[in-house]
Amino acid sequence: MDTAFRALAEPRRREILKHVWSYELPASEIAARFGDVTRSAISQHLGVLRDAELITERREGVRRLYRANHHQMELVRRSLEEYWGGSLDRLRSLAESAEREKGNSDG
Amino acid sequence: MDTAFRALAEPRRREILKHVWSYELPASEIAARFGDVTRSAISQHLGVLRDAELITERREGVRRLYRANHHQMELVRRSLEEYWGGSLDRLRSLAESAEREKGNSDG
DNA sequence: GACTTACGTAAGTGTCAACTAACGTTCAGG
DNA sequence: CCTGAACGTTAGTTGACACTTACGTAAGTC
Numbered sequence: 001m002d003t004a005f006r007a008l009a010e011p012r013r014r015e016i017l018k019h020v021w022s023y024e025l026p027a028s029e030i031a032a033r034f035g036d037v038t039r040s041a042i043s044q045h046l047g048v049l050r051d052a053e054l055i056t057e058r059r060e061g062v063r064r065l066y067r068a069n070h071h072q073m074e075l076v077r078r079s080l081e082e083y084w085g086g087s088l089d090r091l092r093s094l095a096e097s098a099e100r101e102k103g104n105s106d107g
Numbered sequence: 108m109d110t111a112f113r114a115l116a117e118p119r120r121r122e123i124l125k126h127v128w129s130y131e132l133p134a135s136e137i138a139a140r141f142g143d144v145t146r147s148a149i150s151q152h153l154g155v156l157r158d159a160e161l162i163t164e165r166r167e168g169v170r171r172l173y174r175a176n177h178h179q180m181e182l183v184r185r186s187l188e189e190y191w192g193g194s195l196d197r198l199r200s201l202a203e204s205a206e207r208e209k210g211n212s213d214g
Numbered sequence: 215g216a217c218t219t220a221c222g223t224a225a226g227t228g229t230c231a232a233c234t235a236a237c238g239t240t241c242a243g244g
Numbered sequence: 245c246c247t248g249a250a251c252g253t254t255a256g257t258t259g260a261c262a263c264t265t266a267c268g269t270a271a272g273t274c
Binding site: 026027028039040043044046047061062063064 | 249250251252253
Binding site: 006010012037038040041044045048061062063 | 231232233234235236240241242
């Protein structure tokens, strides 16, 4: 879990995670979406995300398809909820109060 | 928000955050709860947490009382929810499915 | 004013992490 | 077997960061 937190601390990795959130993508396609960085760097980021179990890897011929692991992300979110006491009701009310705020810059 | 993610990446800071979650504490008291580290190190951690707006500072005489900023933590949690699409219903069902899992190591 | 308490801050050090460049590996086609 | 594509991996460098030690500072006491 600690590994997951460190993995998410890097903005680039959060971005990658979003790219492979709803459907899987090959490493080359992911790297192509980042113009200011090498393919190698992305590969290393994918390694970190995989170690943190935030993404899963599937091999298809010479390519490797990556996809977000929603389950692990859920565990991370639950970890944050523990600060509030872990109550599901309390979570709901807090989410609702935040709904009225609507203030956000990063994702 | 990016600052908040980096602040939370450090286990020690998450621990500090838990200590000042439900009531405020002076810096000395917080430092006293960590035997393997200097008071200075804790002070620096408090500075990082304050920059990330994850805690608030209140001065009382010579002491400085710290307390968790629940609002900012809520924003962080919301940032994670965005991955799922930000739906409140979907959030609830996911939290419930995770409830059946009950697998956790870190807090 | 001198002293103590409760802090933050600056300087210096060791470690980790993000990056580039170069190399190794696996799979498919001719 | 040779080539090329799509990857991961291994140096090696640079910057960030967590830490300790030493110092500075504001508030209270005498």
